Amino acid sequence: MSLRSVVRDRPLWLLAGVVLLGAVSYILSSFIGLVVVGLFVYYAARPVYRRLVDRINHPTVAAGLSIIALVLPAFLLVGYALLIVSRELRRLTNIPAFGPQQLGVAPGTYSRLTDPSFLLSPDGRELITGELSGSILQSVVSIAQTATTLGIVTINLLAVVVFAFYLLRDDDRLAGWIHANFDTRETVFEEFLQAVDRDLSSIFFGNILNAIITGTIAVIAFSVLNVFAPTGAAIPAAALVGSLAGAASLIPIVGMKIIYVPVGLYMAARGVVTTGGETLWFVVLFAVVSVIVVDSIPDFLLRPYVSGKNIHIGSLMLAYILGPLFFGWYGLFLMPALLVVVVQFAVVVVPSLNIGSSSTLDSQPPLQRFAAPGATEPDAEPAATSPTPDAGDGSTDSDESTTGSESTADDNR
Numbered sequence: 001m002s003l004r005s006v007v008r009d010r011p012l013w014l015l016a017g018v019v020l021l022g023a024v025s026y027i028l029s030s031f032i033g034l035v036v037v038g039l040f041v042y043y044a045a046r047p048v049y050r051r052l053v054d055r056i057n058h059p060t061v062a063a064g065l066s067i068i069a070l071v072l073p074a075f076l077l078v079g080y081a082l083l084i085v086s087r088e089l090r091r092l093t094n095i096p097a098f099g100p101q102q103l104g105v106a107p108g109t110y111s112r113l114t115d116p117s118f119l120l121s122p123d124g125r126e127l128i129t130g131e132l133s134g135s136i137l138q139s140v141v142s143i144a145q146t147a148t149t150l151g152i153v154t155i156n157l158l159a160v161v162v163f164a165f166y167l168l169r170d171d172d173r174l175a176g177w178i179h180a181n182f183d184t185r186e187t188v189f190e191e192f193l194q195a196v197d198r199d200l201s202s203i204f205f206g207n208i209l210n211a212i213i214t215g216t217i218a219v220i221a222f223s224v225l226n227v228f229a230p231t232g233a234a235i236p237a238a239a240l241v242g243s244l245a246g247a248a249s250l251i252p253i254v255g256m257k258i259i260y261v262p263v264g265l266y267m268a269a270r271g272v273v274t275t276g277g278e279t280l281w282f283v284v285l286f287a288v289v290s291v292i293v294v295d296s297i298p299d300f301l302l303r304p305y306v307s308g309k310n311i312h313i314g315s316l317m318l319a320y321i322l323g324p325l326f327f328g329w330y331g332l333f334l335m336p337a338l339l340v341v342v343v344q345f346a347v348v349v350v351p352s353l354n355i356g357s358s359s360t361l362d363s364q365p366p367l368q369r370f371a372a373p374g375a376t377e378p379d380a381e382p383a384a385t386s387p388t389p390d391a392g393d394g395s396t397d398s399d400e401s402t403t404g405s406e407s408t409a410d411d412n413r
Contacts (some may be wrong), residue, residue: 020335030132034156038163040333042171043204045070063168067161075157078212081219084239165224183350188352195344199311207250210298214256215246218294225286233271233279235286245294248367249321255299260290313342 007014028035045066052062175193184190219242226234237240241263245256264287271279314337323335 007201032161032334033328035163036160036330036333036337038160038167039200039337040070040204041067041164043166043201044074044209046201047205059169063165066168067165071161071164074213074216077216077220081216081243084219085243141287156272159200179381188349192344192348196340196347199340199344200337203311203340204333208333208336211246211249211375213246214249214294214298215243217298218242218245218290221293222286225289227281229282230275230276230279233282235359236393242294245290249298250255250317256290256295260287260294264290283402313372314394315339315343 027106045063048070049062051067052065056062069327086130090413127219138224179185179190182189184193218241221244222235222238226238229235241259248254248256251258266281268283269285271277316339319335319339320332323331323333325331
């Protein structure tokens with residue numbers, strides 16, 4: 001049944017559907033940040049999920065393993081990197097927003113947790129023996145607001161994981177339901193959805209995930225390097241340099257080189273002036289770690305999945321910059337997604353509308369007029385095009401008019 005028939009014959013059901021859709025949209029708008037982050041997690045875990053489901057042929061197990069093996073460790077690494085960055089920000093700017101009291105951790109415990117040299121020292125065994133864990137627990141209990149904060153974070157994290165899990169497992173069923181009920185096979189709508197899905201996968205799994213992973217690796221690697229740094233040769237603001245390197249990976253061509261090359265030159269010049277070049281070995285070590293561990297390895301692993309050639313890089317950079325300013329923290333994910341939808345609508349849907357072209361296309365069946373390019377042949381016979389349910393006697397009239405035309409042409413000859 002076509003949409004026109006539904007509007008004509010069942011308007012109340014259509015109205016009820018619109019109301020329900022509006023209610024669901026209103027509810028989701030209150031949690032738009034969680035939805036967008038869940039969508040990002042879905043695209044980040046989907047390549048791993050598809051490989052696993054091909055091997056074990058069990059969607060539920062494959063989705064669970066994808067979340068456990070990829071997403072949860074990534075959250076832990078990113079969380080620890082953010083702790084180190086918060087310590088660096090607090091040290092440089094003295095802003096109390098990232099202080100240990102706001103995190104529900106005692107100042108001494110907070111200092112040890114955010115110091116990689118402590119984790120690498122023998123005292124780091126306290127993490128295993130439980131002494132430090134007990135200290136953290138006492139700090140959490142001592143601050144009443146911490147339980148609420150941790151509870152909210154846990155619930156939000158659980159909602160993101162559950163949303164991504166079921167989207168991974170049931171995305172094919174959802175797509176099949178849409179195609180079966182709205183008859184979208186070989187139409188512009190299907191091509192539009194495929195184009196949006198392809199570019200979102202490129203942006204979320206390729207660009208943003210690459211930036212997050214690169215920034216996390218850089219923060220931890222540079223902070224660990226400072227543990228072995230000679231006196232006066234440490235990386236300046238190592239955590240901030242690492243986070244800036246991750247953000248700079250979104251810049252085309254130069255990438256994070258715009259960050260670690262000037263920092264390396266500054267460290268080399270400082271080493272020559274202050275120590276006469278005795279600490280240049282640490283500068284070389286910093287350059288090797290930056291090029292191989294921070295720059296090359298993540299790029300080598302993720303670059304094959306980056307294929308977003310359809311989105312103009314300038315508009316994408318503006319989306320990355322303006323998104324957090326306009327929407328907040330989740331704008332980093334939401335603004336690029338909106339950009340993809342708008343661009344693909346302009347590329348796929350608008351040309352199919354034939355705005356300003358001849359009105360001869362009005363005589364074509366709707367499926368043929370809005371079919372994807374290549375789905376129908378211009379020289380195909382009328383019988384090859386499936387008539388719509390509401391066509392009625394239109395195909396018979398067309399056949400009769402065609403027969404009459406051929407008879408007239410024969411009389412003229």
